[in-house]
Amino acid sequence: MKIGIVGSGNMGAALGTIWAGKGHQVMFSYAKDANKLNRLANSNSQTTQGTVEEAVAFAEVVMLAIPYPSMEEVLAHKTIYQNKVVITCVSGLQPDFSGDTIGLSTKLSISVAEHISHVLQNSKVVEAFNITFAEILQIPSRELDGNKPSIFYCGDDVSAKEIVADLIEDCDYVPINAGGLRTARSLETLATSWVQFAVVAGLFPRIAMHSLQY
Numbered sequence: 251m252k253i254g255i256v257g258s259g260n261m262g263a264a265l266g267t268i269w270a271g272k273g274h275q276v277m278f279s280y281a282k283d284a285n286k287l288n289r290l291a292n293s294n295s296q297t298t299q300g301t302v303e304e305a306v307a308f309a310e311v312v313m314l315a316i317p318y319p320s321m322e323e324v325l326a327h328k329t330i331y332q333n334k335v336v337i338t339c340v341s342g343l344q345p346d347f348s349g350d351t352i353g354l355s356t357k358l359s360i361s362v363a364e365h366i367s368h369v370l371q372n373s374k375v376v377e378a379f380n381i382t383f384a385e386i387l388q389i390p391s392r393e394l395d396g397n398k399p400s401i402f403y404c405g406d407d408v409s410a411k412e413i414v415a416d417l418i419e420d421c422d423y424v425p426i427n428a429g430g431l432r433t434a435r436s437l438e439t440l441a442t443s444w445v446q447f448a449v450v451a452g453l454f455p456r457i458a459m460h461s462l463q464y
């Protein structure tokens with residue numbers, strides 16, 4: 251698939267690198283550090299770099315891996331996202347882990363993912379990868395003692411969810427369909443709890459969630 255990475259920081263760089271290694275064509279965009287973007291673009295024959303607009307235009311699947319406060323800027327050119335699969339792992343957390351996430355004191359009444367879907371009408375938004383850490387994506391394999399960690403994902407478009415489930419598997423996780431995009435309210439709350447467990451309880455970064463399915 252052609253994948254555009256919007257926000258080539260910890261998560262975007264790690265996911266794009268894995269997907270390029272699996273044979274997908276990946277365009278990285280946006281990092282303050284131009285050298286980092288160059289390194290990512292030159293790391294694999296499958297990778298290139300461009301502006302945010304170029305990465306979105308290039309992509310069949312857009313990975314939004316940006317800080318929540320940058321959201322409105324990134325969604326400003328909304329027409330370029332039309333008919334694309336848009337994956338979001340944006341939790342609404344502020345840098346100090348407070349902020350706009352349901353479950354914490356918040357001004358939001360819908361999830362970040364639903365908000366993206368409302369702004370980007372005619373795109374296919376799927377929430378995924380919000381209960382993991384970039385540090386886990388950066389190690390050679392997610393598998394541990396024969397177990398793979400789980401990634402819950404949710405969205406309203408069946409075909410988009412199938413694509414995202416394959417991309418989750420490409421990253422060595424077990425995809426778990428958590429339902430429609432409305433479930434992002436719960437997933438983003440779970441992500442908040444996950445960050446709190448991990449950071450506040452000192453479990454960060456080498457912990458992943460493994461969900462048993464009977």
Ligand SMILES: NC(=O)c1ccc[n+]([C@@H]2O[C@H](COP(=O)([O-])OP(=O)(O)OC[C@H]3O[C@@H](n4cnc5c(N)ncnc54)[C@H](OP(=O)(O)O)[C@@H]3O)[C@@H](O)[C@H]2O)c1
Nearest residue numbers: 257258259260261280281282315316320340341380383384
């Ligand atoms: N890190 C994790 O383990 C993890 C796990 C799950 C979910 N998340 C979520 O994933 C998102 C990204 O987290 P991260 O840790 O990867 O953050 P990060 O390392 O700070 O990366 C964010 C990237 O977005 C870029 N960016 C900033 N403003 C932008 C804009 N206006 N337009 C386009 N790109 C912009 C940043 O560019 P600069 O280089 O110029 O700053 C940076 O490359 C956050 O919403 C976070 O809550 C993170």
